[in-house]
Amino acid sequence: MSKKAASRVPIDTAAVNAASQQGKSNRLFAFIALFILAISSVGGWLWLNREQEPYTLTIGAGPFGSDAFNLLSEVRQVVLRHSDELRLNIKSTRDGSQNIALLNKGEIDAAVIRSDTPVVADVRGVAELYPDVFQIIVRDDAPAFTVTDLTNIQISVPEYGSDGFRSFWVIGDHYDLPIDQMRWKAEPFNIGAKKLLSGQIDALFTVRSLRDMPLIRLFEDAQLKSIKLRYLPIAQAEAIALKRPFLTTANIPKGAFTGATPVPGHDTPTSAVKRILVTRADVDPEAIRELTRIMFENRLDLTIRFALASAISAPDETRGLSVPLHEGAQAFYNRDQPSFVQENAEPLALGVTVLTLLLSGLFALRSRFVSSQKNKADIYNYQLLDIQKQAMLADEADELDLLKVDLSNILQTVVIALDTDEVTDESFQSFSLLWDAVRETINDRYRQIKT
Structure with a gap:
């Protein structure tokens, strides 16, 4: 029975290592995602604030020297002085009918x-x-x-x-x-x-x-x-x-x-x-x-x-x-x-209030869920401490073999709990360290009894 129980330990250790590796992978993925988001945000900001050439509008203004041509020529000069984003190109044309034809062809804007x-x-x-x-x-x-x-x-x-x-x-x-x-x-x-x-x-x-x-x-x-x-x-x-x-x-x-x-x-x-x-x-x-x-x-x-x-x-x-x-x-x-926000200030304020209440409720539920996960992890840790205490008081190898079986069963239970989100990754890390310590205590006590 002693050999059978001892043979289970390496399998349990593999499960611990696998769970730990999964947690590291999740953290690495989250870090990479945040890094990509930060780079994308900086790149987007630089692209939006890049130096841009002024947009040029070509305007068909009628015959050269006409009122419309002269007026738009003055507008062009004022635009040149007061805008960094726009430039005008004033084009003389025959009349409004030709202007519409040029607009349709895309030759003027x-x-x-x-x-x-x-x-x-x-x-x-x-x-x-x-x-x-x-x-x-x-x-x-x-x-x-x-x-x-x-x-x-x-x-x-x-x-x-x-x-x-x-x-x-x-x-x-x-x-x-x-x-x-x-x-x-x-x-x-x-x-x-x-x-x-x-x-x-x-x-x-x-x-x-x-x-x-x-x-x-x-x-x-x-x-x-x-x-x-x-x-x-x-x-x-x-x-x-x-x-x-x-x-x-x-x-x-x-x-x-x-x-x-x-x-x-x-x-x-x-x-x-x-x-x-x-x-x-x-x-x-x-x-x-x-x-x-x-x-x-x-x-x-x-x-x-x-x-x-x-x-x-x-x-x-x-x-x-x-x-x-x-x-x-x-x-x-x-x-x-008035903007959309100004026109709809009251319903939007009500919506924000409702959303705040909902978010508060969600955070409260999450807090209770995390607290429940921690409480469950604490129970498993107390069980480990109890096994450790029994191991230190054991006088027979058979007692230690039974404690090894209990240790293995707890590990399996906690791995399943981690899989179903009943305990957090951080709690599992703490549990695995304590589990290793208890296993070493049992092994040390086993060697003491044999000698």
Whole structure:
């Protein structure tokens, strides 16, 4: 019986070593996982804070020298001074229709168009820039005082295919002007302006801002040459806007161009269309947000450089938009609105309270579980101490053999308890040290009895 009992001891020692090795492996795995997490966190932080080249937006701004081109050129200079993240490349184009085509092809990132320009589904709005005003300018001696009188005179209109050309026939359609009975010529504004001053034509139709430099020069030249010019009112502008909702009404104030002999001589009602800045839906939201921020936060700087910048505004969503807002522009416009956390402070606070209670309960349960594991480990240790005490008092080898069997059984029980998480790895380590000590006590006592 003595030999049989003794033969079990090496097997039990192997089990102890295996359990100990498993604990070391678990700790090594946890250390490696934490090391990888730390390296990943540092690497991610370095990547996010790396030196980045500024994002460049190419913007189709209309004809070179136009209001839109000049305004966006000034925006480019302000962006250069106030942003490290963004740069603008301003490209001259024919008109809004070409800008939409270039957007669709991906050749430009943003564009200036009229609010009545047909767009495709992935075009998004950024900001309203300024209004372009419908203007019918006539010589003072021309026999025309209303829009319907245009059938009696010669008039220059914008070139074929342009936005201005289509706008003229919007007015003509509303007033039922007979196209075949009118004397009109489609040509560039500068040619029409020269003909108007020279008396070759009686009137000029154009769609542009009231601060447009070629328009201002037209009135300056007329004043120098003592040529009287006046405006025809578009008295039914509100009715036109009902039919064409992307057009608005406007008013050309008395003396807008000259004050001593005011031109126009009185406030003149007319139609207008807004120039808006648009982009593609897939353009980087952060770049669009930065562009929107620069335009609005530095509007005074822009206005000093170019008076039309004072008209830059956020689209009025309550009146409906010709195109939906880009998410980057929307993020800037919503910057002062309460965040999700602010809007839902009370339910979130309740959720945090409930979560805290749940976590407290879980920690309490875990504490009780760990305490239970420790108590169970203490019981096994007390059993070992009792075996050690019996071994020291034993006088017969048979008694020691029985104690070895008890020692082996306790080890098997504790290994199973470790496997089922009834004792912790740390408790098992303490148990294994005490178990080795008790086994040595039995072996020493066995040698003493034999001698």
